Amino acid sequence: MTWRWLIGWLVIGIAALALRLYRLGDQSLWLDEGNSWAMAMQPWTVLLIDLIRPNAAYPLYHVILKGWMSLAGASEWALRFPSAIAGALSVPLLALAARRAVGDSPQRDAVTIAAALIGVCSPFAIWYAQEAKVYALVLLVSTAILWLTLRAVHEQRAQVWYWLIGLTVLALFIHRLTALLALSAGLVWLFSRPRRYTIPIAGGLLLIGLGMIGAMAAGIGSDRAASGASIAADPLTALWLTITRFSLDRWPGDFEWFWLVPWLLLFGLGLIGFARLPQSSRLVIGVMGSVPLVLFGVQLLFTRLYEARYLMIVFPIWLITLAIGVGHTNWRRALAWLMLTGVLTTSALALTQPRFGLFSGDPVKEQYREAIGELMRRVHPDDAVVVHPGYLRPLYDYYASRLSSDPAPQPISFANFWTGETSYTQREWDVERRAALTGYTRSWLLIAPDHARTVDPPRPGDEYGLVGNFWAFSREQRTWPCGIWRFQGVHLFCQEAPEAYITGEIVQPATPGNAVFGEQLTFLGYTLKATTPAGPGIYRAGGNIPLSLFWDVTQPLGEDYSLFIHLCRDCEQPPVASDDGQPLAGYLPTSTWLPGKPARDDRTVHLPPDLEPGHYQLLIGWYRPTDPTPDGRLPVRGEGALSAGRLWLTTIEVIAGEE
The missing domain is CATH 2.60.40.2550 (Immunoglobulin-like)
Incomplete structure (x- = not known):
């Protein structure tokens, strides 16, 4: 490797890291990031036992995060830093994988540079590199598995296969979804060395994959139904949503339609260029891209619960396909580089887009820091504080202790309404609420409406369910409203004297x-x-x-x-x-x-x-x-x-x- 390439890799790494560290701590932690902090705060024994529990989705990440927090603290910046590092490291690996995929093609350098540029600027990759969640690490290990699989098939050396086996085993502890990559790597190994029983064995592996995706779907369904973060989508709708998310990290309608044009054209050129790849590269990219995608589509037939981040394992395939699109010759070369310029330009537009862009300066994550900060500047020690839904508690615990020197009131939460087999009704809620608020002269409600409506559905025309409406319509409860503050994704209500005034008791000054x-x-x-x-x-x-x-x-x-x-x-x-x-x-x-x-x-x-x-x-x-x-x-x-x-x-x- 020449000095020119060494300097090039260094520049790529620095650029990727700089973008992922830019404004890293500016946004508040959102719900899932608060849960990451809460998990990492558990004892070491609990986290280590989670490594062998099959229903723990990504136990190794919490172990890594806890170790890092012991050194760097638990600020928003510190919690997100491991993801930023993982996201930055994935970019050089992506370029190496793209370079390996095209083999000795004359356009190898062009494809390598294109993969690096797209990886550095990708809004989807940058978002997860600035989130205290596991998915930037999933991107890193998925890219590494893809690169090692390409090397193993091209070189056919036992040592590389051993490295690949070790990495796939490690990846299972990073996120259970990487089992689909391990399955894909096994299929690649089978078809790279065809044998008499290759087809039956491959069929058996696919049946195992269906079993894995069934188990994962059950876990995804229970987890996401609780938090309300997933959306309903059939396989075809999910495919379109994945394209828009992988391209611009946006849902359809959140950007100008023509921003997507260079991505689609470059992807189309990449599919054409796919046919010109070495046979071994076509096998790896085809299997590792299609098998997880198809299996994920199968679970959508039953759960309809879609999250683009669960497809992070195939995101490197998307980026490499775009890079391959730049490697065309003759008249297509100018078009490909024009489309690459469009991809980089729309990436910059998406990152700085008002209301949505991570670098726009606008709040694009749920503003728990701001809402809880407002609460802690106003709360009295004998006030009641209600958090709704109850699983907002980690965010309350995280910010309340950081934004005030005073002890925070212990929060109150209520059961979920009409979920699963339970039948928590308005009558039960009225009884529980009266008991919980008796004796308080003032109460606060911290509510995340998008999450609350999954456990406390609002009636047609209402913004909130029963819990939110009790504070939103304070006057109808014969109480005094004392403020409402609306932040991105989270609202704060104040209600004065919910019980003392109802009973006729007049509190006297001390x-x-x-x-x-x-x-x-x-x-x-x-x-x-x-x-x-x-x-x-x-x-x-x-x-x-x-x-x-x-x-x-x-x-x-x-x-x-x-x-x-x-x-x-x-x-x-x-x-x-x-x-x-x-x-x-x-x-x-x-x-x-x-x-x-x-x-x-x-x-x-x-x-x-x-x-x-x-x-x-x-x-x-x-x-x-x-x-x-x-x-x-x-x-x-x-x-x-x-x-x-x-x-x-x-x-x-x-x-x-x-x-």
Whole structure:
């Protein structure tokens, strides 16, 4: 191998790694990535036992991830880094496999370069290289198996076959679906050395393959029905969806139709070029591409549950076929290179496409980090937190501990509705909900609608099922809504006093107040809640100051005022932390308050993680939203009244946040 090629392989590897590391930690973990973290957090004994459990789909990945986490931590970037490395390593291997497939063809260099370029820029490959899941590793081992199989058939050396056997055994621990590649490699070996009993043995292997795909289909069906990640598709529809996913990592309708044209034309040229490959290469690519695809199509006849990532084992065949399309001669060469340019251009467009592109800057994964971050900036220690469906729990555990210095409330979850043989009904849900929420004055719902509807189906015209609707229609439950925040794939609801107000109990402030803002707005007092063992009044940097404010009016107000809460050390300077807005996030405007009907407003002041320890003053005040300057503030009189419409509540102590 010349220095030119060594430098070329180095450039390919660096380019592939750079793209896979770009913005690696920008997106929130989504559901399956949270499950990867939860699995890797299990004891070593559990993970090692999983290696020999037939129903563990990819046990070796969790062992690798746990070992890596012990060295690098568990940030989003660290969790995804092994996938980025595996994805980058698969690109040079892909180029080597393409080079081996065309043999001594004059276009060998062109095919090698084309395979490398397509592999480097592939949106489908980059997506899974930036995901804390096993599929980038599946791509790496599938490409390696393909390359070794091509070598074994071309060279007919026993040593290469032994390496191939060892790799296929290892691959079974990486993902059970690679058993289809092992089956394909066995068929290649049979047909590369035809014997008297080749056909019967091949038939037996295919029957074994049908048995494997049946077992896998049962596992896929139970797992994906729970999470709702699969879509229903027959084999022909699945084939079309696979083409669009393998090409642009998009579903039909999510891109301009003409973006797919260069991919289809180049693939067509590759199929034409397939006939010109050496016979041994045609055998390998034909068998290893068609057998897993056909067997996967068979399971679709029964389950209809389709996921493009389950076909990662044949993705290298797709890329090599595209690269072969570039290796034509004469008049087709210009067309092939034009199509390759189109493939690379549309790859860049797909990666940067607004709303969908991984490099667009838009959220394209479920935003659990943002939703749970909003929750942890607002939650009180005695609030109820409901996660729905219950299998969102790993994401809650992962982010709640990272986004606040305060202990997170233990989440509540409910059973699934009408799934399998169960008949969890609305009556049972009502009883369980009342029992779960009794005693709480405020509750939160963290819900992933796409996942929730698989276990709690909405009625026609509804956005949510029973659980989501209880919080979405708070007023109909005789409670107060206190906010809704919508993020990509996950929503957050707040509901005030779901039980105390229904029973008629009026919660009193722990510290009574005696002040009046303007002429009608009476401050009744406040309650500071504890977030540390030291009790109320001492809070951690990076945590919250949970505050409940109690109000009444002497007569109805004609305006909607906003409340500010300032935390300051030198209160003539801007506050070091604050909270600002209308009561209950705008759902209980002051113009709706009635005399003799006290209003309670639960607020939270989130403390910066780097806030210097010490003593700080807590001030409140009201102002007209049309004039947020001190001139627009309501004057205050009474105990604790300060200048500029501010009322002093108390002095609190901030301590360093926990490491």
